[in-house]
Amino acid sequence: MTSTLGYALLNLIACEPxxxxxxxxxxxxxxxFFWQAKHSQIYPELAKLESAGFITHEVVRQTDKPDKKIYTxxxxxxxxxxxxxxAPLEIAPSRDELLVKTAAFWQADPAAAAALLRDHERQHAxxxxxxxxxxxxxxxxxxxxxxxxxxxxxxxxxxxxxxIGYEREYRDWCRWAAAMMExxx
Amino acid sequence: MTSTLGYALLNLIACEPxxxxxxxxxxxxxxxFFWQAKHSQIYPELAKLESAGFITHEVVRQTDKPDKKIYTxxxxxxxxxxxxxxAPLEIAPSRDELLVKTAAFWQADPAAAAALLRDHERQHAxxxxxxxxxxxxxxxxxxxxxxxxxxxxxxxxxxxxxxIGYEREYRDWCRWAAAMMExxx
DNA sequence: GAGAGCATGTAAAATGTTACATGATTTT
DNA sequence: AAAATCATGTAACATTTTACATGCTCTC
Numbered sequence: 001m002t003s004t005l006g007y008a009l010l011n012l013i014a015c016e017p018x019x020x021x022x023x024x025x026x027x028x029x030x031x032x033f034f035w036q037a038k039h040s041q042i043y044p045e046l047a048k049l050e051s052a053g054f055i056t057h058e059v060v061r062q063t064d065k066p067d068k069k070i071y072t073x074x075x076x077x078x079x080x081x082x083x084x085x086x087a088p089l090e091i092a093p094s095r096d097e098l099l100v101k102t103a104a105f106w107q108a109d110p111a112a113a114a115a116l117l118r119d120h121e122r123q124h125a126x127x128x129x130x131x132x133x134x135x136x137x138x139x140x141x142x143x144x145x146x147x148x149x150x151x152x153x154x155x156x157x158x159x160x161x162x163x164i165g166y167e168r169e170y171r172d173w174c175r176w177a178a179a180m181m182e183x184x185x
Numbered sequence: 186m187t188s189t190l191g192y193a194l195l196n197l198i199a200c201e202p203x204x205x206x207x208x209x210x211x212x213x214x215x216x217x218f219f220w221q222a223k224h225s226q227i228y229p230e231l232a233k234l235e236s237a238g239f240i241t242h243e244v245v246r247q248t249d250k251p252d253k254k255i256y257t258x259x260x261x262x263x264x265x266x267x268x269x270x271x272a273p274l275e276i277a278p279s280r281d282e283l284l285v286k287t288a289a290f291w292q293a294d295p296a297a298a299a300a301l302l303r304d305h306e307r308q309h310a311x312x313x314x315x316x317x318x319x320x321x322x323x324x325x326x327x328x329x330x331x332x333x334x335x336x337x338x339x340x341x342x343x344x345x346x347x348x349i350g351y352e353r354e355y356r357d358w359c360r361w362a363a364a365m366m367e368x369x370x
Numbered sequence: 371g372a373g374a375g376c377a378t379g380t381a382a383a384a385t386g387t388t389a390c391a392t393g394a395t396t397t398t
Numbered sequence: 399a400a401a402a403t404c405a406t407g408t409a410a411c412a413t414t415t416t417a418c419a420t421g422c423t424c425t426c
Contacts, residue, residue: 205379251377
């Protein structure tokens, strides 16, 4: 019943009780690895998780800002998360618009195609630099926490390392493909 | 107006005139890099492309099999494809359910999590082997065609190389992450 | 006789994005 | 005075997946 987004939210709430607004910021930042969502999808999903008994909320009244709902994971939610996390999964082919464009480069102007690839090389290099910065901070934090595998940092670290590998590989491919286009005439 | 799927279809038809059925098989195979679709999405999309004037079809009557519609790209379609292919594009964060699960591994049973990662390591290794096989064939074909950049092979080759890099990096990460989980206690 | 392949479509449901809607406080 | 931040929601639209629907031929 619960979607991937639902479990993503459940894990974030398990890490720390928080509001829908907090969750929506996390899932829109560029450091949100491998899943994203807008607030318009998050609020209804939180309602579903709550009616499934996976989370509860308490209203915190504020005077200067709007009141807010802080969500907390329940025992049932934690149990469901643990089961889902290790359930078998087929590898899913990913979608990437740049690669669809690339497949059409045999029809395109080589100089313009090379420029597009150079632009993406730069974008992925920037993303990589961002991740490398977080890596240092995260490793530090993990060190101080005694390298424990049962703390949120561990999950974040594993996915961050995948993000680093992904961006590095993508940047290198852009560089190679751009050179191919530039050499082509 | 035209979606990414529309342009993906347009490029495939530009490579070779074909039917909706042919397209649906291509976009469901595991060698279809970086975009997929079911036939239920393809047939309506072809109708849109045709009403936009980007493709036309001729009906081929068959006696032993059902009649079929062979779609061909028009000059307007080719022009639209060439413009779209090099139009600027922001990098889009990718979605990957395994990584969402991984983020929750701090809550999961380490042995079960390691097993899941080992399974994906195997799946990505298989995909990589498949791509490496195609690579040899494609390079051969391209060699014989005089290494021209204006043939469909070129686009296929560029995307294939990205597929190879992607799968290799993913396999290596799975191996590393599995070792992390197995070492953890 | 059952199932797979060829071939084309529609309907319904789930998921994701963009836009609409409100309203106070703080910063530029 | 305009824009950004906090905070929560709904509505409309686009995209994607799953299921429904038909029918003929060939293979096991």
